[in-house]
Amino acid sequence: MTSEQTFIAIKPDGVQRGLVGDIISRFEKRGYKLVAIKMVTPGKAHLEKHYEDLKDKPFFPGLVSYMNSGPIAAMVWEGREVVKVGRLILGATNPLASAPGTIRFDYAIDVGRNVCHGSDAVDSAKKEIKLWFKDDEITNWTSAQQSWVY
Numbered sequence: 001m002t003s004e005q006t007f008i009a010i011k012p013d014g015v016q017r018g019l020v021g022d023i024i025s026r027f028e029k030r031g032y033k034l035v036a037i038k039m040v041t042p043g044k045a046h047l048e049k050h051y052e053d054l055k056d057k058p059f060f061p062g063l064v065s066y067m068n069s070g071p072i073a074a075m076v077w078e079g080r081e082v083v084k085v086g087r088l089i090l091g092a093t094n095p096l097a098s099a100p101g102t103i104r105f106d107y108a109i110d111v112g113r114n115v116c117h118g119s120d121a122v123d124s125a126k127k128e129i130k131l132w133f134k135d136d137e138i139t140n141w142t143s144a145q146q147s148w149v150y
């Protein structure tokens, strides 16, 4: 079985609105495995690095200040095609364009308050996991449920 990991973050609005449990539940129920989780307020420099590809966008300063406005629930999820499927579970970046049943459709109406982040490719997932987590914060465990999923 080929498996991969992705970085999923519940942004400050998602944390403040009490959506952490629901978002975790959606990934768990789909069959994905949570291998790292922590609450962090990483600061401006870290967030600027995370979003460095967007530094020339007009919304960049607002994005960094939004992300810096409270704790973030940072997670690493593992499983088959979890990068691509993780993005599907989150929904389109702009909640108004997202499909019903996705997190962003169910909980958001503004692109600047879109509740969650998910890595957009396997390579960026690897970079983001390295930026947000130390190696020893990522657990290597076998889920007893796995044989029922795969």
Ligand code: RTP
Pocket (backbone or CB within 6 Å): 054, 059, 063, 092, 093, 111, 112, 113, 114, 116, 117, 118, 119, 120
């Ligand atoms: P994310 O990194 O947060 O998962 O979002 P994404 O890949 O789906 O979208 P990206 O283009 O990387 O944008 C990052 C975040 O910037 C905010 N944004 N605001 N005001 C705007 O037009 C605008 N466009 C993007 C969103 O919070 C988006 O998630």
